[in-house]
Amino acid sequence: MNRQWLIDGQPRGRAMRESDFKEQSIELAPLGADCARVKVEVLGFDPSMKGQMENIGYAAATSQGDVMGANGIGEVVESNDPGLKVGDKVTGRLCWQEYATVRARDVQTVPNDDLLTARLGPLGGTGLTAYFGLLRHGRPQPGDTLVVSGAAGATGSIVGQLGRLAGCRVIGIAGGEKKCRWLVDELQYNGAIDYKNELLKVRLKELCPGGVDVFFDNVGGAILNDVLARIALGARVVVCGGISRYEAEDLPAGPANYMNLVFQRATMAGFLVTDYASEFSRAHRRLEAWLRSGELQYREDVQEGFENIPATLLRLFSGKNFGKQLLRL
Amino acid sequence: MNRQWLIDGQPRGRAMRESDFKEQSIELAPLGADCARVKVEVLGFDPSMKGQMENIGYAAATSQGDVMGANGIGEVVESNDPGLKVGDKVTGRLCWQEYATVRARDVQTVPNDDLLTARLGPLGGTGLTAYFGLLRHGRPQPGDTLVVSGAAGATGSIVGQLGRLAGCRVIGIAGGEKKCRWLVDELQYNGAIDYKNELLKVRLKELCPGGVDVFFDNVGGAILNDVLARIALGARVVVCGGISRYEAEDLPAGPANYMNLVFQRATMAGFLVTDYASEFSRAHRRLEAWLRSGELQYREDVQEGFENIPATLLRLFSGKNFGKQLLRL
Structure with missing residues (x-):
């Protein structure tokens, strides 16, 4: 049977x-x-x-x-x-x-x-999504401040570590003290914001005094809107997912602060990892090497x-x- | 005095x-x-x-x-x-x-x-905004369908004509029959939608059967949201302005359909024309030549x-x- x-x-x-x-x-x-x-x-x-x-x-x-x-x-x-x-x-x-x-x-x-x-996580679609989303669309540069939402999630946790490898200051947004502590203590993020128990707007201002150069968003909703209010000149907003939307009865409103894309000459882009299929094997080899060396956890x-x-x-x-x-x- | x-x-x-x-x-x-x-x-x-x-x-x-x-x-x-x-x-x-x-x-x-x-309009900041916004951020290609909101406005009317020069099918969104007629009869747009008297969603579907490759948005609000629902694969959404927002008492919601950027691997970008100051004189010479030849009205x-x-x-x-x-x- x-x-x-x-x-x-x-x-x-x-x-x-x-x-x-x-x-x-x-x-x-x-x-x-x-x-x-x-x-x-x-x-x-x-x-x-x-x-x-x-x-x-x-x-x-x-x-x-x-x-x-x-x-x-x-x-x-x-x-x-x-x-x-x-x-x-x-x-x-x-x-x-x-x-x-x-x-x-x-x-x-x-x-x-x-x-x-x-091979179902960091070496599967999850890791590849983090890799191509961040590196191709976020285009991180050394010195950039990278903010990741859903930062302790399967995709977000790889994104933040890849950002660290690319020389970024990395700030994660996650729900709960335990997840936030893991981001900072284990994954070496430069900071974490517990959106369930801290004021996101206030903490973003404290942790990103020069603004957000790259935002990798897995969540949408109020988090996307608050980060848009703090993007730096030329920022790249990568829309990966919108888990905050999946539970909604009605399609929730989009981010009211999207007009800040104009003032900061910024870009918001979406992608699907399947578009990069021809490059999966190379990305895969790199991710596996980082996992084996412990650079990616x-x-x-x-x-x-x-x-x-x-x-x-x-x-x-x-x-x-x-x-x-x-x-x- | x-x-x-x-x-x-x-x-x-x-x-x-x-x-x-x-x-x-x-x-x-x-x-x-x-x-x-x-x-x-x-x-x-x-x-x-x-x-x-x-x-x-x-x-x-x-x-x-x-x-x-x-x-x-x-x-x-x-x-x-x-x-x-x-x-x-x-x-x-x-x-x-x-x-x-x-x-x-x-x-x-x-x-x-x-x-x-x-020199206050098509040869001033207005024309330069249309020029750099469309050509640099919209990246129009021959055969693309370009949609412009506020299409009979000072910026929008230049955008649509530049799109025509770039080989696009151009659809304008404007308020009122008179403006729409001008777009089609005088400016040679391929179609116009009178958002005050027609159903925008229905008309977009009719006029853009293959989706919208480039959207140049001067309006925001419901118009932006409805066009986002119809973007084509790899679309470029250029955020120039949001006049629908300027009259609002509260900051209106952003476009709920922004997640379509993911499915269509599309980009939404803002810009300020002042960033292109070093290239103004060349753009100005081209705009003036098109105005004198009648290619731009x-x-x-x-x-x-x-x-x-x-x-x-x-x-x-x-x-x-x-x-x-x-x-x-």
Whole structure:
């Protein structure tokens, strides 16, 4: 039997609920020619999964009744595909289920080493998003002040460290003292703002006296607006995500301070990491080297159990996760 | 005697009123060494004059009690400055008054030809704003669809025509049938949308089936938001002004659809024309050549009389002006 979670709701314009998914168990079909069966071991979670369900522009749109899409890591347990052999660890779009049927071209075989699960985080789409978003669109320069929102999140934490490697002063915005302490003590950010317990406007002024040269935004809403009020001349605002918007019933207002782009001759740009596919392998090699040398650190938040998959996705939207959200089946 | 209009109110966060200005008459002081006296003949008006009064980021901030700042054209009527002689026509920051006392370095001597008043419009800051904003930040390419808001305004009308010269399909958004007809019949725009009498969203969809590659925005508010919903892949949104915001009591919300910058990998940028000062003379020569050949057309809205100066500024904010707003003293 194969247990699966199907999409059973459309969360467009409202918060997601566990009831947007329903479980089913189906017979495993006999394995076709050129196919392999993968036992799913770990799943990765990402705020854009809500965007996919809403079909609001991300690539991998999904519909009601589909097995919920997700990247994962698994082990090949049966194979008719000469490109995959039993025991191989693979990563790819394995979805919310116990067994995925794949072809070699759909997945990537990865070494079963201590960076195995990192391939869903800093060595996966998350790390690549941080890399291309910051380096191509933020264009950090030594001496720049870089502000990152969602700074303790999977993407934000890599962005801040890449900014440090690029010679920036890095200020992170995160929710809670524990996350902020991690940013400063472990990741060597130059400062952190706990937006839940501190006054963002006041602290931004204190920590960014010369203004914000690069803002990498994962959050949107009031945070984006307050940072726009403090951008420096020629600032680059990189719009990566807007997790503050995902829980809203109505589409929330945009940033009223956007006109400051004029006075500061600044740029606000969006991007999708998929555009850089031709450069992934080089970026990947660099990220892996930094991870192995300890120049890049990361954290994983690992939940457990097939039955907890929907609840684990919801953790992202209330900021409960600390580090890359994973679940081990 | 010299009649002047002084700033007597702070319109920050509210609509401007005629009572934000008060008239005074003062004795003309004897002319100093190295100075010249200019009789002001024509004044130019611009939405950013409200921004200047609010000190919200534009260069030439002004304060209560100052003579209101403005560019103008006048004639030298008395001179102790060897660089200026009686009868010269000059342009510069002459302000809301009958006589300005200037030095040669503060003003530019201009030929007394049929383009005299154009030096306050298409050959002044207005034309240069259109030129650098569109060509440097919009980066129009042949085949692009360019949308301009405030398209019949002084800046917008030049932007659309420059876009036509660059090989774009040009769609203008303006208020009223008369302005829209002018855009299509005279300026050869490919289409116009009367946002006061047509459904902007519907018409944008009809007129821009492939999306909007370049949006040059003078208006902000709902217009910016609706165009953001229709940007094409890799679009460039140029934020030039936000006249819809100038009349608001509270700072209006920003564009809720800004997240579409992500899905379309698009850029929204602001600029100030003063950054391009080193290239003004070349741009000026090109603009003048296009005006003389008829490839660029422009329109002036000329009011009359010193006493009508404040009311003339207010015309801009209700869209009463049709063409560059001028006043002849």
